[in-house]
Amino acid sequence: MADEKVTISRRTFLAGTGLALGGLLGCATAMTYQATVVDGGISLTRSELQRLGGTDKPIVVKADDLPDPILLIPIGENNFRAVSGRCTHLGCHVRPSGNFLVCPCHGSTFDLEGQVVRGPAQSPLEIYPVKAKETEIEIIIF
Numbered sequence: 039m040a041d042e043k044v045t046i047s048r049r050t051f052l053a054g055t056g057l058a059l060g061g062l063l064g065c066a067t068a069m070t071y072q073a074t075v076v077d078g079g080i081s082l083t084r085s086e087l088q089r090l091g092g093t094d095k096p097i098v099v100k101a102d103d104l105p106d107p108i109l110l111i112p113i114g115e116n117n118f119r120a121v122s123g124r125c126t127h128l129g130c131h132v133r134p135s136g137n138f139l140v141c142p143c144h145g146s147t148f149d150l151e152g153q154v155v156r157g158p159a160q161s162p163l164e165i166y167p168v169k170a171k172e173t174e175i176e177i178i179i180f
């Protein structure tokens with residue numbers, strides 16, 4: 039029995055690779071909440087947070103008055119951590135990816151506490167105080 043040879047063009051191979059990579063990146067996409075900054079903070083109801091899946095995984099919080107997104111990360115039963123999405127290397131926006139926050143520009147990687155796991159970034163991400171109330175979550179910005 040003769041071996042069969044399968045020929046695949048370079049273009050087809052690259053297209054398939056691109057689709058696979060796109061699929062992987064798509065998995066890392068987090069839900070986004072468009073907020074308004076009021077009195078130096080952002081409030082998000084627990085029901086809205088639940089609707090976005092933010093009780094199980096990080097969500098991205100954006101506001102017109104904020105130059106950079108904030109990542110709201112669930113910790114423990116009812117608590118949250120708010121981490122700046124601005125990479126401390128050169129300012130690109132990090133994205134949640136599994137248990138890490140990854141910068142698409144040069145690959146800096148941070149843990150969910152904002153600490154550097156992999157450079158070139160040298161400093162941790164900025165952390166914002168969070169007040170977890172009974173019906174809403176408040177991120178204190180300034």
Ligand code: FES
Nearest residue numbers: 125127128141144
């Ligand atoms: S800007 Fe994030 S790694 Fe360079």
